[in-house]
Amino acid sequence: MKTTIFSFLLLAGIVLAGCAPRHPKIGLLVHSFDAPRWQNDQRYFVEAVNQLDGIPMVRVADNDARRQLAQAKELISKGAMVLVVIPVDQATASQIVNLAHKKEIRVIAYDRLINNCRLDYYVSTDNVRVGEIQAQYLTKIKPKGNYALLGGPPNDNNSRMLYIGQMNILQPFVEREEIKIGFRQFANAWTPEEGYRLANASLDSSANKLDAIICANDAMALGAIKALKERGLLKQVAVAGQDADMANIKEIQLGNQAVTVFKRIKTMASTAAEIAMHLAKGETIDPYLSTISNGERLVPSYLVDAVAVNESNVEMTVIAEGN
Numbered sequence: 001m002k003t004t005i006f007s008f009l010l011l012a013g014i015v016l017a018g019c020a021p022r023h024p025k026i027g028l029l030v031h032s033f034d035a036p037r038w039q040n041d042q043r044y045f046v047e048a049v050n051q052l053d054g055i056p057m058v059r060v061a062d063n064d065a066r067r068q069l070a071q072a073k074e075l076i077s078k079g080a081m082v083l084v085v086i087p088v089d090q091a092t093a094s095q096i097v098n099l100a101h102k103k104e105i106r107v108i109a110y111d112r113l114i115n116n117c118r119l120d121y122y123v124s125t126d127n128v129r130v131g132e133i134q135a136q137y138l139t140k141i142k143p144k145g146n147y148a149l150l151g152g153p154p155n156d157n158n159s160r161m162l163y164i165g166q167m168n169i170l171q172p173f174v175e176r177e178e179i180k181i182g183f184r185q186f187a188n189a190w191t192p193e194e195g196y197r198l199a200n201a202s203l204d205s206s207a208n209k210l211d212a213i214i215c216a217n218d219a220m221a222l223g224a225i226k227a228l229k230e231r232g233l234l235k236q237v238a239v240a241g242q243d244a245d246m247a248n249i250k251e252i253q254l255g256n257q258a259v260t261v262f263k264r265i266k267t268m269a270s271t272a273a274e275i276a277m278h279l280a281k282g283e284t285i286d287p288y289l290s291t292i293s294n295g296e297r298l299v300p301s302y303l304v305d306a307v308a309v310n311e312s313n314v315e316m317t318v319i320a321e322g323n
Contacts, residue, residue: 024280048273131165145211152216195223
């Protein structure tokens with residue numbers, strides 16, 4: 001499905017269900033601003049809610065799960081009618097969903113699926129597809145050789161989805177013995193420091209004989225690039241990331257990173273804002289585009305397309321979207 005049809009699908013499915021506040025309060029719980037993209041997500045979301053005559057209320061947990069739970073309670077007490085959650089971790093996030101439902105407040109998971117609860121909606125990019133895009137790009141330029149997979153934190157569902165996508169592409173190469181995955185490990189956080197630590201570990205374990213490193217996000221890719229630079233291996237090892245952070249776009253233009261994956265953040269944020277406002281006004285949204293199992297139910301999901309970004313298409317993707 002093309003992302004341009006999202007608004008039409010949402011508008012086509014609206015059925016009024018009675019009176020609702022003229023300016024409903026919409027809560028946004030952000031896990032952290034630990035990567036540049038999250039400030040853009042917040043900005044686009046707030047802009048969209050304001051344009052729809054809602055009142056956005058934003059809280060940032062700084063990767064503290066207990067703090068995020070407390071922030072959810074605060075927003076509920078202040079009259080939030082819908083919560084949009086970028087979870088710190090799965091266990092606490094499911095508690096937030098259960099707590100909100102007791103107050104008849106709907107919850108939308110944003111970018112990261114919340115498992116094992118009666119989650120109402122999910123808005124994201126198809127993260128399995130993101131992993132596939134990373135691996136597809138690198139296998140075109142490095143169809144043979146030693147690969148390292150630097151995964152995200154295991155408490156984030158996206159880390160698992162990315163890995164599944166990567167292996168969907170890599171497994172046939174592994175079975176043909178064209179690619180060897182000599183190192184695969186999940187990080188403690190989505191940070192350059194973790195990317196640096198894991199990249200050094202992968203280089204040590206392979207005696208510096210790596211052909212490609214697939215990183216869970218662009219922040220970790222920056223750490224991997226730093227490790228490669230210190231060992232004189234820049235431009236020799238192909239590096240993949242995701243998020244299209246501007247620092248990484250510069251590395252791509254310098255030839256130090258092969259590819260990133262661009263998520264259409266503005267589309268994701270505005271879609272989440274539209275759904276939240278319809279729910280707050282008592283409107284039914286139908287149809288949704290797909291469902292994803294979170295272990296408890298099939299969650300109605302809106303998944304935005306992603307695209308590989310290299311030096312040749314930066315202006316047509318990242319700059320065109322306005323990120």
